[in-house]
Each structure stands twice: as C-alpha cells, then as structure tokens.
Amino acid sequence: MADSPNLSDTSAPPGRDGGGEDVGGGRVRWRRFAVLTVPAIAVTAGLGIALAQGALAASFAVSGQQFKVSATSLEGEGFAQYGSIDVNAREELIPVAVTAIKEAKLHSLCQSVVTTLPVVGDISLNLTAGKKAPVEASNLFVDATQLSGDAVFSNIEIGRDASTLDKGPAEAVGMQDLFAQQADSVSITDLQQTAWATNAGTFKLSGLSMNISKGKKECF
Numbered sequence: 001m002a003d004s005p006n007l008s009d010t011s012a013p014p015g016r017d018g019g020g021e022d023v024g025g026g027r028v029r030w031r032r033f034a035v036l037t038v039p040a041i042a043v044t045a046g047l048g049i050a051l052a053q054g055a056l057a058a059s060f061a062v063s064g065q066q067f068k069v070s071a072t073s074l075e076g077e078g079f080a081q082y083g084s085i086d087v088n089a090r091e092e093l094i095p096v097a098v099t100a101i102k103e104a105k106l107h108s109l110c111q112s113v114v115t116t117l118p119v120v121g122d123i124s125l126n127l128t129a130g131k132k133a134p135v136e137a138s139n140l141f142v143d144a145t146q147l148s149g150d151a152v153f154s155n156i157e158i159g160r161d162a163s164t165l166d167k168g169p170a171e172a173v174g175m176q177d178l179f180a181q182q183a184d185s186v187s188i189t190d191l192q193q194t195a196w197a198t199n200a201g202t203f204k205l206s207g208l209s210m211n212i213s214k215g216k217k218e219c220f
Contacts (some may be wrong), residue, residue, distance in 0.1 A: 008214040024134065036076040047061055057084035057098050057143045065089060066145065068112040069198075070219040071130070071191045073108040076140075077100030080168025082180035086143050086196050096143040101186070102171035105134040108220035109205070124217040129205035139201035146194040156183040169201075192220050 021041045079101050086094040111127040129135050157167075162174025167182040174180055 020157050020178065025097040033114075043093055049080045057096055057141070058199060059084050060197070061089045062086045062094065062143070062196045065115065066194050066196055067111060068219045069142075069191075069193050069195060070110045071135075072108040072189065074104060074106045074149075074186070074191050075100035076186045077186070078168050079186040080165045080172040080182040082162040082165065082172075082174035083172055083178055084143070088097045088139040091192070094196060096145060097147070098174070099142045099144060099147065099193075100168040100170070101140045102138065102169050104137045104140045106130055106137070106191075109135045112218040114216050114218060121214065122213060122216045125210070125212050126211045126217060126219075128209070129208045131207050133206040135206065136203065136204040137200045140203075141169070141172070141197075141199050142193065142195050144193045145195040147191075148193070149188040149191040153183040154185040157181060169177060 079099075081097060081099050084096055084098045086096050088094065107130050109128065109130045113125050115123045115125070117123055160180050160182060161176060162178040162180035163176040165173050165180055165182050167184060
C-alpha cells in the first residue's frame with residue numbers, strides 16, 4: 001500500500017519557499033513587500049492623526065522649496081503663534097511655526113525664491129510691494145521655520161495651550177497641550193523670515209513688482 005500523505009506537513013505550496021516568494025515566477029518577496037509598505041502606512045497613519053487633531057497648517061501641499069520674506073516693518077492686530085505641521089506632495093510631514101495675524105500691514109515687502117535648474121543654474125523670482133502704501137492682509141497665516149527682527153507685543157500671553165487661542169484669526173488654533181503664545185497686537189521692525197507657505201483671507205499688494213533673473217538674488 002502506498003504511504004499516506006503527511007498531514008502534518010505545513011510547508012509552502014509547490015513552487016514557493018518558506019519565505020513566501022514564488023521561486024519560479026519571480027513574484028514579489030512578501031517579506032520585502034512588508035518592509036517597503038510599513039513606512040508608507042506609517043506616513044498615512046500620521047497624516048490621519050494630524051488631520052483628526054487639526055494639526056496640519058497649510059490647506060494645500062507645500063512645494064519642496066522654502067522662500068524668504070522681509071519687510072522694514074510689520075504692524076498687526078490679533079496675533080497668535082503655535083507649532084504645527086505642513087505636508088508636501090510626497091506626503092512628508094514638515095514641522096513649522098505658524099504666525100497668524102487678524103489684520104496686518106507690511107512696509108517695503110520683499111519675497112524671494114531661488115530655483116536651481118539643470119544646465120541653466122540658479123533662477124531667482126523676486127516680488128516687491130508696499131514701498132509707498134503698505135501691503136495689507138487679513139487673516140494672515142505664515143508657516144515659517146525662521147523669523148527675526150525687533151518685536152514689541154501688547155498684552156502678550158506666553159505658554160498658553162494652543163487649543164485655547166482666541167486673539168488671532170478664528171482658525172488660528174493648534175493642538176491641545178502644545179505651547180503657544182498670543183497678543184493683542186504686534187510690531188516688528190527689520191522683519192526677516194523663511195517659510196514654507198503663506199495664506200490670507202485678503203492680500204492687497206500696492207505697487208506690486210515681480211521679476212525673474214539668473215543667479216541667486218534673495219531678500220536677505
């Protein structure tokens with residue numbers, strides 16, 4: 001009588017090894033597939049948590065380039081500042097400090113970004129406005145990584161829970177338990193900042209001028 005099949009044999013089906021790969025057909029190695037998909041799943045989960053907790057700052061995917069902004073002076077009413085997160089087109093999370101102002105006026109505004117292209121090299125885009133009449137913005141949000149200048153705040157609150165902010169724009173609220181600060185008003189001279197994104201309810205640029213040139217020409 002022929003031997004009966006070994007019912008305890010739990011080896012992979014013919015053509016597959018114990019690692020879950022198709023030896024003959026060259027299909028995806030499942031262990032390798034799992035290793036490759038874990039980071040993507042983690043990013044997606046991180047984005048989901050950030051969205052649920054209102055942690056994302058800009059309402060759009062930011063570019064892969066930061067830009068620089070300078071102004072001789074800024075006066076703002078209703079100031080708030082807190083930590084948050086931007087996301088780019090690759091769904092990578094980028095930490096930022098959000099500066100939010102209800103009503104802002106900026107004098108001698110400059111904005112610049114430098115792009116490096118193959119063969120061509122550096123290309124600079126420069127925007128200026130507000131040399132005579134100030135630039136005016138309402139519900140202004142700047143997602144920055146660097147800010148400097150001489151600042152004066154009125155009735156400032158430092159260390160307030162980011163979820164309880166109420167002096168800036170209505171949407172200027174961060175995650176619960178995170179550090180934030182706010183003030184009735186702010187005045188900054190010799191403003192310089194590097195940012196990933198800016199958005200505003202209205203943005204009025206008097207005397208707007210924009211030009212593109214070869215080489216690296218930045219606001220500061």
